[in-house]
Amino acid sequence: MKSTKAENHDVVFQEERLEKIMTLLDKENRLVTKELPNILNTTSVTIRKDLIILEKRGLLKRTHGGAIKVKKQLYPGLAxxxxxxxxxxxxxxxxxxxxxxxxxxxxxxxxxxxxxxxxxxxxxxxxxxxxxxxxxxxxxxxxxxxxxxxxxxxxxxxxxxxxxxxxxxxxxxxxxxxxxxxxxxxxxxxxxxxxxxxxxxxxxxxxxxxxxxxxxxxxxxxxxxxxxxxxxxxxxxxxxxxxxxxxxxxxxxxxxxxxxxxxx
Missing domain, CATH: 3.40.50.1360 (Rossmann fold)
Structure with missing residues (x-):
C-alpha cells in the first residue's frame, strides 16, 4: 500500500462524519449549517468542507445556510x-x-x-x-x-x-x-x-x-x-x-x- 496509516485514520473519521451528515439529511430532508458543529462535535470550517465534498459526490445540494437532498442519489446500492x-x-x-x-x-x-x-x-x-x-x-x-x-x-x-x-x-x-x-x-x-x-x-x-x-x-x-x-x-x-x-x-x-x- 502506498498510503500511511495516519492518512487512512483521517479518512475513516471523515467518512464516518459524512455518513452522519447523510443520516441527518435523510431524516430531516434539509440541514441547517450552523446547527451541525454542535451535533457532530466539530468546527464550522470542517462542516463547510464536508458539505462541499458531499455536493461534489452528487448526494446533496448546498443552499444558503444549509443543504437539501437531491432527488436521486447517483449510486443506490443494487443487489x-x-x-x-x-x-x-x-x-x-x-x-x-x-x-x-x-x-x-x-x-x-x-x-x-x-x-x-x-x-x-x-x-x-x-x-x-x-x-x-x-x-x-x-x-x-x-x-x-x-x-x-x-x-x-x-x-x-x-x-x-x-x-x-x-x-x-x-x-x-x-x-x-x-x-x-x-x-x-x-x-x-x-x-x-x-x-x-x-x-x-x-x-x-x-x-x-x-x-x-x-x-x-x-x-x-x-x-x-x-x-x-x-x-x-x-x-x-x-x-x-x-x-x-x-x-x-x-x-x-x-x-x-x-x-x-x-x-x-
Missing part, C-alpha cells in the same frame, strides 16, 4: 444478482485476464462484487492457492474445489452477501496476502474509489492495507461515477484491468500515478 447482469460480457473478459495474474502458491484476497465473483469461477483449477474473502457467494463458489478458502467474519450486507464491519476489519489486520482483486461501484479521479455502503468501504480499505499488490477490476460503466463511501484515492492501486477505452488524459493520469493499465 448482487442485479449487478451481475450489467455489462456481463465485459466483466467476463476482465475476470479471465485477472485469473492470468494468479500463480500457484499465491494467497489472494477477493473483495465482494460481481466481477470478483466471476473471477472466482476462473480460478477453481489453479493449484495451491488460498483465497481470503468477505463474500459468502465467493466462498460457496469455491467450496467443492482444492482452493483453500478463508471467509472472514463480520456483519452481513444481505443484498450483496458481503461481510463487513469492525470484526471483518480486525480479522483482516491479522493476515497478509500477495494480491487483492477489488471491484468498486465508482472510480473518479477527484473523489477516488467508491461504494454505496460506508462500512463496506472501510473493510475494502483494510484489504488494501494488508495486500502486497492491489488490482482494480472495473468495467467501463464505473468511470466517472461516485457514491458515499470512499475506499481510497485512485493512486493507491497498483494495476487496473478494464474494458474502458481510456482518453489521453486518463492514460496520462494513470501513468503519472505509476499504475499499470490492462485493457481487455
Amino acid at each position: 448482487l444478482n442485479e449487478k451481475e447482469k450489467i455489462n456481463l460480457e465485459e466483466k467476463m473478459r476482465i475476470a479471465k485476464k485477472a485469473a492470468k495474474l494468479i500463480s500457484e502458491g499465491d494467497t489472494i484476497i477477493l473483495d465482494a462484487g460481481s466481477t470478483t465473483s466471476l473471477l472466482a469461477k476462473e480460478i477453481k483449477n489453479i493449484q495451491r492457492i488460498t483465497v481470503i474473502t468477505n463474500a459468502m457467494n465467493i466462498a460457496n463458489e469455491l467450496t467443492n474445489t482444492d482452493v483453500e478458502v478463508i471467509l472472514i467474519g463480520g456483519s452481513l450486507l444481505k443484498k450483496s452477501f458481503t461481510l463487513v464491519g469492525p470484526l471483518a476489519d480486525e480479522t483482516l489486520r491479522k493476515i497478509s496476502a500477495d494480491k487483492l482483486f477489488i471491484g468498486v461501484d465508482g472510480i473518479d479521479f477527484e473523489i477516488g474509489l467508491t461504494t454505496p455502503n460506508i462500512n463496506e468501504a472501510k473493510t475494502s480499505r483494510v484489504m488494501m492495507e494488508v495486500a502486497g499488490e492491489v488490482i482494480l477490476v472495473v468495467d467501463s460503466s464505473k468511470f466517472g461515477r461516485r457514491s458515499l463511501g470512499v475506499i481510497s484515492k485512485v493512486k493507491e492501486i497498483d494495476k487496473i484491468i478494464t474494458t474502458k477505452k481510456l482518453s489521453e488524459a486518463e492514460q496520462k493520469k494513470f501513468a503519472t500515478d505509476g499504475i499499470e493499465v490492462m485493457m481487455v
Whole structure:
C-alpha cells in the first residue's frame, strides 16, 4: 500500500462524519449549517468542507445556510444478482485476464462484487492457492474445489452477501496476502474509489492495507461515477484491468500515478 496509516485514520473519521451528515439529511430532508458543529462535535470550517465534498459526490445540494437532498442519489446500492447482469460480457473478459495474474502458491484476497465473483469461477483449477474473502457467494463458489478458502467474519450486507464491519476489519489486520482483486461501484479521479455502503468501504480499505499488490477490476460503466463511501484515492492501486477505452488524459493520469493499465 502506498498510503500511511495516519492518512487512512483521517479518512475513516471523515467518512464516518459524512455518513452522519447523510443520516441527518435523510431524516430531516434539509440541514441547517450552523446547527451541525454542535451535533457532530466539530468546527464550522470542517462542516463547510464536508458539505462541499458531499455536493461534489452528487448526494446533496448546498443552499444558503444549509443543504437539501437531491432527488436521486447517483449510486443506490443494487443487489448482487442485479449487478451481475450489467455489462456481463465485459466483466467476463476482465475476470479471465485477472485469473492470468494468479500463480500457484499465491494467497489472494477477493473483495465482494460481481466481477470478483466471476473471477472466482476462473480460478477453481489453479493449484495451491488460498483465497481470503468477505463474500459468502465467493466462498460457496469455491467450496467443492482444492482452493483453500478463508471467509472472514463480520456483519452481513444481505443484498450483496458481503461481510463487513469492525470484526471483518480486525480479522483482516491479522493476515497478509500477495494480491487483492477489488471491484468498486465508482472510480473518479477527484473523489477516488467508491461504494454505496460506508462500512463496506472501510473493510475494502483494510484489504488494501494488508495486500502486497492491489488490482482494480472495473468495467467501463464505473468511470466517472461516485457514491458515499470512499475506499481510497485512485493512486493507491497498483494495476487496473478494464474494458474502458481510456482518453489521453486518463492514460496520462494513470501513468503519472505509476499504475499499470490492462485493457481487455
